[in-house]
Amino acid sequence: MAWFTDRHFFLLAVAVYGVSAMYSVFLWRKGFRQDDHANYFLLLTAFALHTAAMVKRGFSMAHCPVNNLYEATTFVAWTIVAAYLIIGLLPRLRFLGAFASPVLLAIGVFALMPALDPPHPAGAPPEFSGALVSLHAATSLLAYGAFGLGAVAAAMFLMQQHDLKFHKLRAVLSLFPSIQRLEIVAVRLVFAGFILLTVGLAAGRHLPRPPDKPYWTDPKVVWSIFMWIAYLALLVFRRLRLSSGRNLAVSLIVVFLFLLLTFWGTNLLSPLHHP
Amino acid sequence: MNVVVIGLSHNSAPVELRERFAFTEAEIPGALKSLCESGVAAEAVIVSTCNRVEIYAVTALTSDAAVIELKKFLVTHHAFNDTLGDQLYSFAEPHSLHHLFKVACGLDSMVLGETEILGQLKDAYDLALQHGHTGARLNKVFQRAFHTAKHVRTHTNIQRGSVSVASVAVELAEKIFNSLGDREVLVLGAGDTSEKVARALLSRGAKNLIVASRTFERAQALAAALGGRAVQFENWAVEFGNIDIAISSTAAPHHILDRAKLEPLMKHRKNRPLLLIDIAVPRDIDPEVNFLENVYLYNVDDLQTIADDYLKLRREEIARCEAIIADKIKPLLEASRIQPQMDTDGHRLKTLPADA
Numbered sequence: 001m002a003w004f005t006d007r008h009f010f011l012l013a014v015a016v017y018g019v020s021a022m023y024s025v026f027l028w029r030k031g032f033r034q035d036d037h038a039n040y041f042l043l044l045t046a047f048a049l050h051t052a053a054m055v056k057r058g059f060s061m062a063h064c065p066v067n068n069l070y071e072a073t074t075f076v077a078w079t080i081v082a083a084y085l086i087i088g089l090l091p092r093l094r095f096l097g098a099f100a101s102p103v104l105l106a107i108g109v110f111a112l113m114p115a116l117d118p119p120h121p122a123g124a125p126p127e128f129s130g131a132l133v134s135l136h137a138a139t140s141l142l143a144y145g146a147f148g149l150g151a152v153a154a155a156m157f158l159m160q161q162h163d164l165k166f167h168k169l170r171a172v173l174s175l176f177p178s179i180q181r182l183e184i185v186a187v188r189l190v191f192a193g194f195i196l197l198t199v200g201l202a203a204g205r206h207l208p209r210p211p212d213k214p215y216w217t218d219p220k221v222v223w224s225i226f227m228w229i230a231y232l233a234l235l236v237f238r239r240l241r242l243s244s245g246r247n248l249a250v251s252l253i254v255v256f257l258f259l260l261l262t263f264w265g266t267n268l269l270s271p272l273h274h275p
Numbered sequence: 276m277n278v279v280v281i282g283l284s285h286n287s288a289p290v291e292l293r294e295r296f297a298f299t300e301a302e303i304p305g306a307l308k309s310l311c312e313s314g315v316a317a318e319a320v321i322v323s324t325c326n327r328v329e330i331y332a333v334t335a336l337t338s339d340a341a342v343i344e345l346k347k348f349l350v351t352h353h354a355f356n357d358t359l360g361d362q363l364y365s366f367a368e369p370h371s372l373h374h375l376f377k378v379a380c381g382l383d384s385m386v387l388g389e390t391e392i393l394g395q396l397k398d399a400y401d402l403a404l405q406h407g408h409t410g411a412r413l414n415k416v417f418q419r420a421f422h423t424a425k426h427v428r429t430h431t432n433i434q435r436g437s438v439s440v441a442s443v444a445v446e447l448a449e450k451i452f453n454s455l456g457d458r459e460v461l462v463l464g465a466g467d468t469s470e471k472v473a474r475a476l477l478s479r480g481a482k483n484l485i486v487a488s489r490t491f492e493r494a495q496a497l498a499a500a501l502g503g504r505a506v507q508f509e510n511w512a513v514e515f516g517n518i519d520i521a522i523s524s525t526a527a528p529h530h531i532l533d534r535a536k537l538e539p540l541m542k543h544r545k546n547r548p549l550l551l552i553d554i555a556v557p558r559d560i561d562p563e564v565n566f567l568e569n570v571y572l573y574n575v576d577d578l579q580t581i582a583d584d585y586l587k588l589r590r591e592e593i594a595r596c597e598a599i600i601a602d603k604i605k606p607l608l609e610a611s612r613i614q615p616q617m618d619t620d621g622h623r624l625k626t627l628p629a630d631a
Binding site: 033034160164165167169171172173176178179180181184241242243244245246247 | 451453565581
C-alpha cells in the first residue's frame with residue numbers, strides 16, 4: 001500500500017465532493033423539499049478521506065501539513081467542510097452542504113494541480129516550521145475556510161431572498177431557514193473568520209524573517225491586510241445596519257471570490273511566503 | 276370477530292344531519308355500554324366530531340346483521356324518525372380497517388392531511404378504553420392506525436404546507452424572520468381575513484399588534500379582542516418605523532400605500548425586512564413597492580396560489596399514503612385470517628361474509 005499516498009486519499013475526497021456536487025443539482029431540482037441526509041453523509045465521507053490525506057501528509061513530514069500551496073488550499077477546504085459538518089447538524093441548515101460542495105469541488109480540483117505541490121527537498125526543513133508559524137498558517141487558513149462557508153450561506157440567502165421576492169413556490173416549500181437566520185449564520189461565520197485572521201496576522205507579524213525582506217511591503221501581507229479591512233468594513237456596515245441583507249450577501253460572495261482568485265498569485269509574489 | 280364501522284361524515288351528509296347524530300362526550304360512555312350490553316358489539320369506539328360520527332365495533336355477528344343492528348342503535352339513540360339513505364355508510368373488514376387508517380391519516384378529512392382528526396380519534400379511543408369497551412382487537416387496530424398516521428406524517432408530504440390564506444401568511448413570515456417572537460404587526464382595516472391572519476401570527480408568537488381602521492371604534496374592538504392597541508387611521512404611517520409585518524384589508528377604492536409613500540418610510544427601518552400582506556380587493560398596496568429593497572409584498576391571489584399549490588402537493592401524496600396504509604393493514608388482516616381485498620372501487624358499503 002506504499003504506492004497509495006496522501007494525494008490519492010485527497011483525490012478520492014475530491015471525487016466524493018464531485019458526487020456531492022452532482023447530488024446537489026438533484027436536490028436543487030427537487031426544490032430542497034425534504035430533509036436529506038445523503039448529502040451530509042457524502043460530505044462526511046469526503047471529510048474522512050480528506051482528513052486521512054492531511055494526517056498522512058502530516059505524519060510523513062512530522063509536521064503540521066501547511067507548507068506549500070497544495071497543503072494550504074486543502075486546509076482551507078478542510079475547514080469549510082468541517083465547519084459545515086458541525087452547522088449541518090441543525091436540520092434547517094443542512095442544505096448548506098448543497099451550496100458548499102461545488103465550492104469544495106472547485107477548490108479540490110485546483111489544489112490537485114501538480115505545480116502547487118512540489119516535492120519537499122530531502123533533509124531540508126519545511127518552509128513553515130515552529131509553533132508560531134503553525135499558529136499563523138493554521139489560523140489564517142481556518143479564517144479563509146470560515147469566510148468560504150460564510151459566502152456559501154450568503155449564496156443560500158440570495159436564492160431564498162429571490163424566491164421570496166418573486167413569489168416562487170420554492171420559497172415556502174423548501175426546508176431552508178428564514179433569510180434573517182441565514183444572514184445571522186453568514187455574519188457569525190465571517191466574524192469567526194475575522195477573529196482568526198486577526199490572530200493569524202498578529203502571529204505572522206512576530207515571526208522571524210530575513211532583514212532584507214520587509215514585512216509591511218510584502219505583497220501577501222498587503223493583500224491579507226486588505227482582506228482584513230474588507231471583512232472589517234462588511235462587519236461594521238452590518239453592525240450599523242448600513243447595508244441590506246442582499247447587499248451584504250453579494251459583498252460576502254464577491255470578497256470571497258476575490259480571495260480565492262488572488263490567494264495563489266499573492267503567495268507566489270510574496271518573498272516571505274515563496275522564498 | 277370482524278371490525279365493522281358505521282357512520283356519516285362531511286363526505287356523505289350535510290351538517291344539519293351530522294349534528295342530529297352527534298354524541299356529546301358525556302353521553303359516549305353510556306352509549307358504548309348499551310351497545311356492548313345489547314350483544315351487537317364485543318368492543319366499540321364512538322368517534323364524534325364536527326365532521327363525522329362513526330361507530331367502530333368488533334362483532335360476532337355477520338357484517339350484514341351487524342350493520343343493521345348498529346344502524347338501528349344510531350337511529351334509536353338519537354330518536355331519528357326520518358329516512359336515511361346514502362348518508363350513512365358502513366364498511367366491514369378489510370374496508371373498515373382501511374377506512375379507519377385513512378381517517379387517522381387525515382385522508383378522509385375536509386382539509387386533506389389535517390392533523391386534528393388524529394387527536395380526536397385518540398380521545399375517542401381513550402374514552403372507550405377508560406370505560407373498558409375496547410379489547411384486544413380494537414386496541415391493536417387503533418394503536419396500529421395511530422402508528423401508521425405518524426409514519427405517514429413523517430414519510431410523506433400529506434401534511435406539508437398551509438392550505439389557508441392565514442396560515443400561508445404565517446409561513447411566509449417564518450421564512451423571512453428569524454423568529455416571530457418579538458415581531459410587531461400592523462393591521463390596516465378590521466376585516467375578517469385580516470383578523471384571521473393577525474390571530475394566526477399571534478398564535479405563533481407575534482407580540483405587539485397595532486390596529487388602524489377608518490372606524491376607530493372597530494379598530495378599538497379588534498385591538499381589544501386581540502390584545503393589541505388601536506391607532507387613528509391617519510396615523511398608521513407613523514408606526515412603519517417599528518413594525519415588521521403589515522396586513523392590509525381596507526375598503527379603499529385606491530392604493531393607500533405606494534412606492535412614493537413607502538420609500539421615505541423605509542429609510543427609518545435600518546434595512547430591516549418588511550412583510551406586506553395585501554388582502555384587500557381592490558388592492559390597498561401598489562405592486563410597485565415590491566421592487567423596494569427589504570420589502571416583500573404578497574396579495575390575496577399570491578397567498579391563495581400558494582395554498583392551492585400546497586393542496587395539489589398533498590393530493591399528489593395520496594397514492595403514497597394509500598400504499599403505506601395497505602402495507603400496515605396487512606399484518607392485522609393476516610392476524611384475523613382475512614385476506615386483503617383492497618379493490619379500489621367502492622369503499623361504500625361492501626359488506627363481506629363475517630368469516631370470509
